Amino acid sequence: MNASEHMVKQSAHVLVVEDEEEVAALIAETLHRAGHRTDIRLTGADALAYMREHDVDLVLMDVMLRDADGVSVALQMREELGADRFVPIILVSGLDAEADKLRGLAYADDYITKPFPHDELMARVRAMLRIRQLQQQLLAGRNRYRFLYQGMPELCVSLDRKGRIWDCNAAFLQACGCGRDSVAGRNLVDFFMPGDHDAVRAYCDGVEEGHARSQQVMFRPVVPGHGESSRRVALRGVKLPADDEGPSLLLVMRDAPRPDQHEEERRIARRQLYRSAQMVSIGTLAAGVAHELNNPLAAVLGFSDALLHRLDSDGAVDAAELRQYLGIIKSESLRCRDILDNLHRFSRDREPQILDMSLLDCIRSACSLIGARASKKRMTIRNRITADITVKADPQRMGQVFLNVLANAIDFCPEGSTVTIDLAPPAPNARFAGVQIADNGPGIEPDVLPRVFDPFFTTKEVGKGIGVGLALCHKAMEECEGSIDITSGKDGGTTVLIEVPLGGPLK
Numbered sequence: 008m009n010a011s012e013h014m015v016k017q018s019a020h021v022l023v024v025e026d027e028e029e030v031a032a033l034i035a036e037t038l039h040r041a042g043h044r045t046d047i048r049l050t051g052a053d054a055l056a057y058m059r060e061h062d063v064d065l066v067l068m069d070v071m072l073r074d075a076d077g078v079s080v081a082l083q084m085r086e087e088l089g090a091d092r093f094v095p096i097i098l099v100s101g102l103d104a105e106a107d108k109l110r111g112l113a114y115a116d117d118y119i120t121k122p123f124p125h126d127e128l129m130a131r132v133r134a135m136l137r138i139r140q141l142q143q144q145l146l147a148g149r150n151r152y153r154f155l156y157q158g159m160p161e162l163c164v165s166l167d168r169k170g171r172i173w174d175c176n177a178a179f180l181q182a183c184g185c186g187r188d189s190v191a192g193r194n195l196v197d198f199f200m201p202g203d204h205d206a207v208r209a210y211c212d213g214v215e216e217g218h219a220r221s222q223q224v225m226f227r228p229v230v231p232g233h234g235e236s237s238r239r240v241a242l243r244g245v246k247l248p249a250d251d252e253g254p255s256l257l258l259v260m261r262d263a264p265r266p267d268q269h270e271e272e273r274r275i276a277r278r279q280l281y282r283s284a285q286m287v288s289i290g291t292l293a294a295g296v297a298h299e300l301n302n303p304l305a306a307v308l309g310f311s312d313a314l315l316h317r318l319d320s321d322g323a324v325d326a327a328e329l330r331q332y333l334g335i336i337k338s339e340s341l342r343c344r345d346i347l348d349n350l351h352r353f354s355r356d357r358e359p360q361i362l363d364m365s366l367l368d369c370i371r372s373a374c375s376l377i378g379a380r381a382s383k384k385r386m387t388i389r390n391r392i393t394a395d396i397t398v399k400a401d402p403q404r405m406g407q408v409f410l411n412v413l414a415n416a417i418d419f420c421p422e423g424s425t426v427t428i429d430l431a432p433p434a435p436n437a438r439f440a441g442v443q444i445a446d447n448g449p450g451i452e453p454d455v456l457p458r459v460f461d462p463f464f465t466t467k468e469v470g471k472g473i474g475v476g477l478a479l480c481h482k483a484m485e486e487c488e489g490s491i492d493i494t495s496g497k498d499g500g501t502t503v504l505i506e507v508p509l510g511g512p513l514k
Contacts (some may be wrong), residue, residue, distance in 0.1 A: 019136050020061070023047045024054040024068035024077070025099070034067060034099075036133070037125045051075035055083060056284060063094055065135055070100035070111060081114040093142040095135035099123075161261045162240065165247075165254035170194050173254040182238070195258070207242075214244035214256055239263040243496035310336050359401040359486045363510035366396045366440060370428060373409035377417065384422045389414065393431040398440050399510035400487035408480045408491065412444050412503050415477070419501075420448030431504060439489065439506040451495040460492055 017443070021038050025031035026049050032423040046061075048054040057063075066084065081096050086096055090145040096115040098109065103120040111118045145507045153437060156163060156176050163176040172193055180187060186322055195211070198203040198344075216263045240260040310332045317324050321404045370392055381388055398405075419489050424447055431441030451459065460481045489507040 013034060019043045019064040019132075021045045021065045022054060022063045023055060023290045024049075024051065024066065024080070026050065026073040028069070028070060030069075034128070037128060037250070041129055041132075044134075048247060051077070051080035054080060055087070058084060058094075059087070059332055064139060066094060067132075067150075067291050068094045068096060068115075069100055070098050070102060070107075071208070075406060078111050078114060085200075088238050091146060093139055093146075097135060097137050098133055114131055137512060143430055159259075163260075164258050166195055166196060166258065167253075168210065168255045170196065170208065179260075179440055188283045210242060211244065211258075214246055214258075216245065229508050238291065244301050252341040278458060306339045307336050307343075309363055327350065359404060361399060361401055361487065362395050363392065363399055363513055364402045364405070366398050366442070366507070367392045367512060368400055370442075373406055377410060377413045380414070380417050381398060381426075384420075384424075385415060386423065387425045389425060389427045391427065392442070394428070395428075397510035397513055398507040399484075400489065400507050402482040405507065408505060409444075411480050412505070416444065416448065416501070417445040420446050424448055431506075438509055440509050443502055444502065444505070445502040447500050450497075450499040450501055451493070456493065456495055 021043050023031050023034050023038075023045055025034065025047065027224045028047075028049065031047045031049070035047055038045045043289065047059065048057055049072075051074055054068065056064070058066075059425075065258055066081075068077045068080065072080065077098055077100070081098065084094070084096060095117070097117040098111040098115040099119055100111065101121045108118045108120075116135055119128065119131055160178055162179040162182055164179055165174040167173050172195060174192055175187070175190055180190060183190065196207050199207055225354075239262070241263045242258060242260050243254055245256045245259055297339070314324065314329070314332055338468050367390075368388055374388055374390060378388070382427060413426065417422075418424070426446045429443050429445070431443045433441070459475050463469060477491075480491055484505065484507075487507060489505065493501065494504070495501045
């Protein structure tokens with residue numbers, strides 16, 4: 008015997024409403040033998056008064072009472088009990104027409120026709136008491152759910168299929184600064200900043216489709232009529248069982264955790280280190296940039312002096328010659344501007360900005376800055392990247408990566424070496440552009456290779472490097488959602504593979 012059957016067999020309090028006293032006594036006797044406690048009332052008014060003062064588990068009531076129609080009394084009992092109290096009502100009548108039964112069952116739970124055997128009566132009573140017991144369990148479970156739902160410190164809302172608020176808890180009402188009546192039926196997005204509306208709808212759609220149940224999304228709710236709130240919450244949702252009249256989603260909003268102070272300090276320290284490494288690189292580039300600027304500036308000064316000397320000595324200046332001199336001065340000045348622009352882009356300190364960019368332009372800028380150092384060692388840089396490749400990355404970060412990798416190749420390779428920049432063979436359905444930067448230098452020792460991306464690890468002489476260049480390249484590629492890897496052969500030569508997400512067409 009399970010717990011449910013055991014509870015049904017225990018004594019129940021049954022109210023018998025019957026205007027024939029002998030019939031009422033027989034029914035009560037039958038119920039007594041089954042272990043139930045009974046009370047008898049002869050009129051509908053007395054029955055209603057009794058139920059207002061006592062808890063009753065079941066009502067057995069005649070349809071034809073002295074003072075009222077039993078169906079009308081059943082309706083009044085239902086109204087007074089309310090939706091949260093279920094007391095089964097069995098109507099007893101000598102009327103056995105189908106229309107009479109349907110009329111009685113409109114407000115009662117069962118209908119039994121006189122005369123009836125005692126076994127049938129007790130079977131009906133047991134069935135109704137079992138239904139009452141199950142309804143009480145359901146009500147208790149619902150009350151526990153409501154207690155937990157309303158008592159949760161997190162903001163909770165239930166939504167229907169159209170994104171309207173079906174219910175919410177006290178924490179949500181307090182956060183919004185309004186009453187339940189002003190919340191129910193409103194669209195959820197009304198309580199968030201306009202810029203977050205699309206994100207809220209997309210998240211709710213994801214929960215409905217079953218692929219966003221554990222995802223955290225950050226929002227900033229708005230108190231209607233009270234301006235914007237700075238509160239930020241993380242949103243989690245779960246899809247509820249299908250019910251056309253009830254809610255379809257349950258959403259829980261928790262205060263978004265603020266970044267840990269130590270993590271914030273580490274982030275600042277990493278950024279300062281990043282900036283320091285930039286300045287070190289700028290310092291090593293300074294001599295090369297000065298050499299790059301010296302040649303065009305010498306041409307500008309030379310042709311300017313020649314023109315001024317002609318003018319000062321009243322010498323004739325041919326128009327074609329003048330045009331040629333001025334063209335050279337302009338082109339060399341533009342060359343100086345481009346060199347300085349490249350240096351400025353490299354040295355700028357800002358947060359990553361991911362956008363579609365030309366891979367060739369980025370590599371050319373790095374080569375123009377490093378070209379003087381390569382020429383000094385009589386090294387050749389061969390760039391085989393074509394102009395039709397676009398990637399999605401931060402131009403400044405990518406420029407720093409290419410510059411550091413090329414600088415390492417120049418530092419470690421002997422004079423006369425060659426560095427080749429080429430595309431890696433694409434994989435099927437590749438989402439990345441692979442760039443190989445290969446040199447024919449001495450290579451990297453096997454015991455050194457696993458540590459090349461470690462911060463502050465370097466094999467250069469003291470004063471020649473601080474060991475952060477490749478570590479920062481690794482960090483920059485993470486920020487651009489790409490990767491960097493290094494391989495080196497036994498017979499020398501090093502290849503750096505840089506993978507960058509492919510971009511769309513440039514505007």
